[in-house]
Amino acid sequence: MTLPDAMRLTQMLLALALLQQSLEHLRGFRDERALFLARAILCVLVLLGVASPWPLTAMAALSLLILRRFQGPYNGGSDRMGLLSLWCLTLASLAPSTPLKELFFGYLGAQLVLSYFISGWVKVVNPEWRSGRALRDVFQFSAYPVAESLRALAEQPRLLTVMSWAVMGFELAFPLAMLTKPTLIAALVVAGTFHLANACLFGLNRFFWTWLSVYPAILWLQSRLIP
Amino acid sequence: MPNPLQLLLPALIPSWNFFDVIAPSPRVEFAVTSSAEAAPEAWREFRPRPHRLTPGTMAARMLWNPRWNESLFLVSCAERLIDNPTAHSEDEIFKRIAADLARQPETAEGWLAFRLVFVAREDQAILREVLFEASPRALAEIDVR
Numbered sequence: 001m002t003l004p005d006a007m008r009l010t011q012m013l014l015a016l017a018l019l020q021q022s023l024e025h026l027r028g029f030r031d032e033r034a035l036f037l038a039r040a041i042l043c044v045l046v047l048l049g050v051a052s053p054w055p056l057t058a059m060a061a062l063s064l065l066i067l068r069r070f071q072g073p074y075n076g077g078s079d080r081m082g083l084l085s086l087w088c089l090t091l092a093s094l095a096p097s098t099p100l101k102e103l104f105f106g107y108l109g110a111q112l113v114l115s116y117f118i119s120g121w122v123k124v125v126n127p128e129w130r131s132g133r134a135l136r137d138v139f140q141f142s143a144y145p146v147a148e149s150l151r152a153l154a155e156q157p158r159l160l161t162v163m164s165w166a167v168m169g170f171e172l173a174f175p176l177a178m179l180t181k182p183t184l185i186a187a188l189v190v191a192g193t194f195h196l197a198n199a200c201l202f203g204l205n206r207f208f209w210t211w212l213s214v215y216p217a218i219l220w221l222q223s224r225l226i227p
Numbered sequence: 228m229p230n231p232l233q234l235l236l237p238a239l240i241p242s243w244n245f246f247d248v249i250a251p252s253p254r255v256e257f258a259v260t261s262s263a264e265a266a267p268e269a270w271r272e273f274r275p276r277p278h279r280l281t282p283g284t285m286a287a288r289m290l291w292n293p294r295w296n297e298s299l300f301l302v303s304c305a306e307r308l309i310d311n312p313t314a315h316s317e318d319e320i321f322k323r324i325a326a327d328l329a330r331q332p333e334t335a336e337g338w339l340a341f342r343l344v345f346v347a348r349e350d351q352a353i354l355r356e357v358l359f360e361a362s363p364r365a366l367a368e369i370d371v372r
Binding site: 020023024025027028029030063064065067068070071072073074075076077079080081083084087111114115118119122123126128134137138140141142143145146147148149199200203205206208 | 228229230231232234235237238239241242243244245246247248249252253254276277278279280282285288289290291292293295296297298299300302303307313315316319322326346347348353371372
């Protein structure tokens with residue numbers, strides 16, 4: 001995948017992810033509706049490739065107003081990845097030279113690798129994650145399970161210990177998947193399935209769409225680093 | 228109030244420490260009283276989760292999940308109220324409870340209060356502790372538009 005193709009595909013996928021979020025906000029309060037209606041229109045312009053790169057740049061500027069409105073990200077990590085992607089794509093689009101474009105876009109791909117690896121690292125150094133206790137806590141009393149019936153999973157300690165190690169092992173091994181394109185594609189399929197499970201069990205639908213939208217950046221980065 | 232660039236920085240240089248520690252988890256509870264002086268008694272959990280979700284509902288929520296995402300935002304507001312209290316977080320929780328009450332068929336009148344109950348595990352026991360209780364506000368004065 002060439003750099004322009006990868007950037008364009010990432011822009012389109014991000015625009016779709018942000019459009020989905022923006023539509024959800026149109027049922028909110030008046031000030032939210034105004035901000036997210038503007039963002040929805042900009043997403044459509046990005047999708048259509050109209051007046052590039054200005055709709056993307058306007059979205060980056062608008063993101064500052066949205067951050068001010070909610071005094072931070074509305075939905076934690078998923079919004080942070082969306083912001084990172086938006087700003088990297090904007091800077092890469094505005095950059096005057098190819099090496100600078102590669103730097104900004106490559107940074108996005110590198111952060112995606114780190115998002116898995118660091119998530120695995122901070123878990124594996126915690127004894128409660130290694131014993132499966134932390135994942136039991138997630139199901140037993142955290143605010144995330146979407147239904148009370150899911151709390152019964154906390155009574156399956158062996159299953160949760162296996163699941164904990166599967167998640168930590170996958171996250172820690174993710175950088176190795178960068179060695180070849182087939183291994184990276186396989187790892188992204190597993191990662192996508194992981195995000196899908198999180199969306200179903202914990203209602204984190206924004207994570208699924210936002211992380212998937214950045215996958216072209218990592219596919220480009222892999223081919224750039226190991227041709 | 229932090230400026231937007233300060234708020235953007237953690238997104239541009241992220242920590243990625245998702246779920247590193249399972250911290251005490253907030254629940255928002257609210258009560259409506261007839262006067263500001265009346266002590267709230269009938270606390271109700273705000274948006275309790277359903278007992279069960281069908282696979283079809285889970286699939287639909289992949290594309291349309293505003294209510295749950297708003298509830299997750301309130302979790303963030305609740306955590307901010309404990310870690311770094313601001314009027315913004317309190318206002319947001321009041322507004323969203325009042326908006327839900329305004330959508331109900333029966334008219335809610337009087338004074339709205341909310342409290343934050345944090346659920347945590349200590350050894351094998353699950354403990355609940357009230358860490359914050361907001362002063363009541365007149366429902367009529369909360370802008371829900």
